[in-house]
Amino acid sequence: MSRDRNQGRTDDSLMEAASRLPTDIRPQRDLWPDIEARLGTPAEARPERRWRLAGAVAAAVGLVTVSSLVTLWVTDRSEPVTVSRIQGPMAVTRPARSISGDARFGPDYLLGPKYERARQALSEDLDSQLEALSPETRDVVEKNLEQIRQALAEINGALADDPGNVLLQQLLMAAYQDELTVLMEVNRMARSLPTRKEI
Amino acid sequence: MARADALRMTAESVAPEVSETLLVKTAARGDAAAFETLYRRHEGRVYALCLRMTGDKSKAEDCVQETFVQAWRRLSSFQGRSAFGTWLHRIAVNQVLTLQRKNARHPAFLEIVEERTEEPDAGRRPRDGGLQMDLESVIGSLPDGARNVFVLHAVHGYSHEETAEMLGVAVGTCKAQLHRARRLLAERLNA
Secondary structure, eight states: OHHHHHHHHHHHHHHHHHHTSOSOOOOSSOOHHHHHHHOOOOTTSOHHHHHHHHHHHHHHHHHHHHHHHHHHHHHHOOSOOOGGGGGOHHHHHOOOOOOOSOOEETTTEEOOHHHHHHHHHHHHTHHHHHHTSOHHHHHHHHHHHHHHHHHHHHHHHHHHHOTTOHHHHHHHHHHHHHHHHHHHHHHHHHHHSOOTTTO | OHHHHHHHOSHHHHGGGSOHHHHHHHHHTTOHHHHHHHHHHHHHHHHHHHHHHHOOHHHHHHHHHHHHHHHHHHGGGOOSSSOHHHHHHHHHHHHHHHHHHHHOOSOHHHHHHHHHOOOTTOOOOOSSTTHHHHHHHHHTTSOHHHHHHHIIIIISOOOHHHHHHHHTSOHHHHHHHHHHHHHHHHHHHHO
């Protein structure tokens, strides 16, 4: 009887120890290259679509990284932007930067009215807000916005080929969200600066 | 708030947001990049299963490769009724079983000899802190049938029904193999 109980305890501890064994063990070498070499292209998948998707993914990841860094850089600046820079020569010669056109979501859809209103409201005064920033900050923000728009165009182009692609839809949403984040940051910074009247 | 969002929106933090369902759908349309992401997410779990079931690193690597190649070919048939990881495990188990049948290194009579014979140099093993480490090594010494059931049920947590289905055996056989595995493990760990 006692032997049975001991046996039972051993069994329990065995099962408990087994359940604690790691269920995720990484192979010592990278097996992916060998696997990838054996992957044929499924008949239904067009190669150019794959490349476009890969390009769109790369563009989206790139823009998110860049704009996040920019946003961080912009918001981390502790020194105030001087008012004298507002009237610098570069500000006068710059082209209009306001966001024009609707926020497209693939070939057939536009983004919702709530988002569109927020985007339009933020972009209305974008030019004047950008003028309030220091030239170097402005340059970075403008380049960043340009990259975002480029990525938006690329992803929209890829979506035109493949409207049902959920990954692309998600990437496009992330890109629009990122655009909105940058616009909000520009807006916030511009509002925090002293106006000419105050000076 | 926007800054906090920006902090989170790094390249590393974007990738995990892509859901598995989305990756599977994208990969099923022939996107190797999406499939690689799936591979990176699941390679560890598939490899762990194959390693314990085969007891051999090289064979486990072969099984992992074959599993993902087969998964790629069959992606369009994945209905999402089970988790993608479970679906991969089913394919992996099939690969291991195929390998075990091919190798057939342990005919039935040898398994019986293994059960009756103690390893001469096994010695006494500690039963507390070293149990898991010992268990890991002793699992590898189990006969194929008992080892397969023990790994799937006790280590990876599949039910008897799931384990039986994966291995293509009756639930009763599964339970019997588990009992056998536990007995052998207890004997060998206490030796």
